[in-house]
Amino acid sequence: MTTGWDIASAISLYNVDRWGGGYFSINAKGHVEILPTRHDAARIDIMEVIEDARERGLNFPMVLRFQDLLRDRVETINRAFESAIKEAGYQKPYRGVFPIKVNQLREVVEEIMDAGKAFHFGIEAGSKPELTAALAIHNDPDSLIICNGYKDTLFIQNALLGLKLGKRVIMVVEKIEELNQILEVSKEFGIEPMIGLRVRLQSKGAGKWAQSGGENAKFGLSTAELVAASDRLKAEGLAHCLKLIHFHVGSQVPDIGTIKRAVREAARFYSKLQKLGHEIGYLDVGGGLGVDYDGSRTTFDSSTNYSLQEYARDVVYNIMDVCDSEKVPHPIIVSESGRAIVAHHSILVVEAFGAIEKDKAEVKVVAGPNDPKLVTDMLEILRSISKQNRMEGLHDAQQIKEQAQNMFDLGLLELEAKAKIEMLYWKISQSIVEMCQGMRYIPDEVRELETALADQFVCNFSVFQSLLDHWALGQLFPVMPIHHLDTAPDRNATLVDITCDSDGKVSKFIDLNDVRETLPLHKLNPGEPYYIGFFLMGAYQDIMGDLHNLFGRVNEAHVFLEDDEEDGFYIEETIEGSTIGDVLGMTQWNQTELIRLIKTQVDAAIKGDRLKPNEAMRLLGAYERVLKTYTYLQLSTTNGTK
Numbered sequence: 086m087t088t089g090w091d092i093a094s095a096i097s098l099y100n101v102d103r104w105g106g107g108y109f110s111i112n113a114k115g116h117v118e119i120l121p122t123r124h125d126a127a128r129i130d131i132m133e134v135i136e137d138a139r140e141r142g143l144n145f146p147m148v149l150r151f152q153d154l155l156r157d158r159v160e161t162i163n164r165a166f167e168s169a170i171k172e173a174g175y176q177k178p179y180r181g182v183f184p185i186k187v188n189q190l191r192e193v194v195e196e197i198m199d200a201g202k203a204f205h206f207g208i209e210a211g212s213k214p215e216l217t218a219a220l221a222i223h224n225d226p227d228s229l230i231i232c233n234g235y236k237d238t239l240f241i242q243n244a245l246l247g248l249k250l251g252k253r254v255i256m257v258v259e260k261i262e263e264l265n266q267i268l269e270v271s272k273e274f275g276i277e278p279m280i281g282l283r284v285r286l287q288s289k290g291a292g293k294w295a296q297s298g299g300e301n302a303k304f305g306l307s308t309a310e311l312v313a314a315s316d317r318l319k320a321e322g323l324a325h326c327l328k329l330i331h332f333h334v335g336s337q338v339p340d341i342g343t344i345k346r347a348v349r350e351a352a353r354f355y356s357k358l359q360k361l362g363h364e365i366g367y368l369d370v371g372g373g374l375g376v377d378y379d380g381s382r383t384t385f386d387s388s389t390n391y392s393l394q395e396y397a398r399d400v401v402y403n404i405m406d407v408c409d410s411e412k413v414p415h416p417i418i419v420s421e422s423g424r425a426i427v428a429h430h431s432i433l434v435v436e437a438f439g440a441i442e443k444d445k446a447e448v449k450v451v452a453g454p455n456d457p458k459l460v461t462d463m464l465e466i467l468r469s470i471s472k473q474n475r476m477e478g479l480h481d482a483q484q485i486k487e488q489a490q491n492m493f494d495l496g497l498l499e500l501e502a503k504a505k506i507e508m509l510y511w512k513i514s515q516s517i518v519e520m521c522q523g524m525r526y527i528p529d530e531v532r533e534l535e536t537a538l539a540d541q542f543v544c545n546f547s548v549f550q551s552l553l554d555h556w557a558l559g560q561l562f563p564v565m566p567i568h569h570l571d572t573a574p575d576r577n578a579t580l581v582d583i584t585c586d587s588d589g590k591v592s593k594f595i596d597l598n599d600v601r602e603t604l605p606l607h608k609l610n611p612g613e614p615y616y617i618g619f620f621l622m623g624a625y626q627d628i629m630g631d632l633h634n635l636f637g638r639v640n641e642a643h644v645f646l647e648d649d650e651e652d653g654f655y656i657e658e659t660i661e662g663s664t665i666g667d668v669l670g671m672t673q674w675n676q677t678e679l680i681r682l683i684k685t686q687v688d689a690a691i692k693g694d695r696l697k698p699n700e701a702m703r704l705l706g707a708y709e710r711v712l713k714t715y716t717y718l719q720l721s722t723t724n725g726t727k
C-alpha cells in the first residue's frame with residue numbers, strides 16, 4: 086500500500102460510496118467488490134469473476150451481470166411503494182411494470198419477472214416485437230401488460246390475444262386516431278379492449294430526456310383530444326373500457342419538483358375523466374425515476390436530488406391529495422421505472438493495453454551541436470523553473486513551441502529538434518502542474534495543462550457499441566479501475582477505444598462538483614492486464630450499441646451469489662459476443678462466399694508462384710479461423726481463445 090493511501094482513499098477518490106447505492110465497495114486486496122443484496126455477508130470480488138470468466142475462454146470487453154442485484158432492485162422499488170402507501174393510508178395498491186425497452190435481454194426480463202411475482206409486477210411494451218416477447222413471458226393475471234408506442238392492426242390484434250388469454254393488457258392511445266383503430270379491430274374480434282390514454286402534460290421535464298414531455302411532445306393527447314376520446318367511448322357504449330391514464334415526462338428526471346408537478350397534473354386529468362363517467366382504475370406515472378450516476382445528489386443531468394423512497398412518497402401523496410380534493414376514488418398506481426431497476430446490475434469490463442503519454446519522464450533531453458538555439462532556450466527554462474517564475478516560464482515555453490512549429494512549417498527545423506522541443510515543453514508543463522498541486526487556487530491555464538498532459542489509455546472496446554449514450558448525449562457513468570486500488574493512482578488519463586473514429590473516446594468523468602476531464606489511473610505494467618470498469622451500465626446501453634467498424638456485441642457472464650462456492654458466486658451462464666462472421670453476416674457478407682473469393686485469389690497466387698502451397702494453406706486457414714473469432718483485439722495479456 087502506498088504511504089498515505091488506503092482503501093478509504095480509493096473509495097473517496099472514485100466516489101464509490103456516493104454513486105454505489107450500497108452495492109459496490111473495494112476490498113483489502115484493492116479489488117472492486119459487489120454486494121448484490123447490499124448485505125455485508127454476501128460480497129463478490131470482481132477480479133475473481135474476471136478470472137473465472139477468463140478460464141472459461143471469454144475475452145474482454147465483457148459485460149458482467151449480477152442477477153441477485155436485479156432482484157434486489159425489483160424488491161426495493163416495490164417495497165418503497167408499499168411502505169409509502171401504508172404510511173399515507175392510500176387506499177389502492179401499487180402495480181409497477183418493467184419497460185422492456187430499457188433492457189430486452191431475456192435473462193434480464195425473466196429475472197425481473199420472477200423477482201416481481203410476489204408484487205404482481207408487470208411489463209411494458211413499446212413496439213410489436215416487445216409485445217411479442219412480453220405476451221409470452223407474462224403469466225400473472227393480476228399483473229399488467231401496458232402497450233405504449235404507435236400501434237398498427239397486428240399490434241392491436243396481439244394485445245387482444247393477450248386479453249383473451251386472461252392477461253390484463255392495456256393499450257395506451259398515443260394519438261387520437263389510434264383510438265378509432267383500437268375500437269375497430271376490437272369490434273371485429275368481438276373483444277372489449279382495455280384502454281389507456283396518454284395525456285400531454287404542460288409539465289415538462291428537465292435533463293437530457295426532457296423532450297418526452299411538455300406540449301410539443303411526440304406522444305399524448307391534448308385536453309381537447311381527451312374530451313373527444315371520452316365522447317367517442319361513451320358513444321360506443323364503452324365508457325367503462327377506459328382503464329388507465331398515463332404520462333411520461335422523460336427518462337432520468339433529475340429534479341423531484343418536476344415529478345411532483347407532473348403527478349399532480351396527471352392526477353387532475355384522472356379525476357376529471359373519472360367524473361366524466363369513466364371508472365378508470367389505474368394512474369400510470371411512466372418512467373423517469375433517475376439514477377444518481379455521479380453521486381452528487383443534485384439536479385445535474387447525471388444525478389437526482391431525491392431518493393427512491395422520496396420519489397415513492399411524493400407520487401403516492403400527490404395522487405392522494407388531488408384525488409381526495411376532487412372526491413374521486415384512489416387509482417391503483419402504476420409506474421414504468423426502467424433505468425432505476427436495471428442500471429446497477431451490470432458492469433462493462435474493458436482492458437487497457439497501451440498508454441499514449443505526453444511526457445515520458447525517463448527520456449532525458451540534451452542539446453546536440455547541430456540543434457537550434459530554441460532547444461537550448463527550452464532546456465534553460467526547464468533548468469530554471471521555480472515556484473516564483475513558473476507562469477513566466479510557461480509563457481516562454483509556449484512561445485518557443487510556437488516558433489518551432491512555424492520554423493517546421495517553413496522547412497527550417499529538423500524532426501529531431503522538433504521532437505526535443507516538444508518533449509521539453511511537456512516536461513516543463515508537467516513540473517508546473519506538479520508545483521501547483523494542492524494549491525488553493527490553480528490558474529485556468531494550469532488546469533488546461535493538466536488535461537493536455539493526461540495520458541490516453543487505449544482500451545479494447547468500442548464506445549459506439551457499449552457506451553452509446555455517452556457518445557450521443559454525453560451521459561456520464563462511473564468509471565474506475567477494478568484492481569490495484571490498494572495503490573495510489575499515478576497517472577491521469579482519458580480513455581480511447583479501438584475504433585478508427587476520433588469520437589471513440591471517454592474524456593468526461595463524474596465529479597461531485599463538476600465534470601472531470603481526466604480519470605486517475607495506474608501506470609500500465611507491460612504484459613499485465615489492467616481492467617477498467619464502467620458501472621451502472623444496465624439501462625439502455627446494451628441494445629442501443631451499433632456496429633461501427635463492425636465491432637460487435639460483447640461477451641457476457643451472468644453471475645449469481647452462492648454460499649456453497651468458495652468465492653461466494655458462480656457464473657450460471659455465459660453469452661458469447663458476436664464473431665467476425667456474425668457481424669459480416671449482418672451486413673450481407675456471406676462467410677462461404679468470402680472464403681470462396683479468397684480461395685480463388687490464393688489459387689491464382691500459387692499458380693503465379695507468389696505463394697507456396699503449404700504457406701497458402703496456412704494463410705487460408707487463418708482467414709477461415711478469423712471468421713469464427715471475437716471482433717475485438719485478442720491481447721497477449723489475455724489467455725482466452727475467444
Ligand SMILES: Cc1ncc(COP(=O)(O)O)c(C=O)c1O
Nearest residue numbers: 184336337372373421422423424
Ligand atoms: C413511455 C415510457 N415509459 C417508461 C420509460 C422508462 O423510463 P426510465 O428508464 O426513466 O424509468 C420510457 C423511457 O423513456 C418511456 O418512454
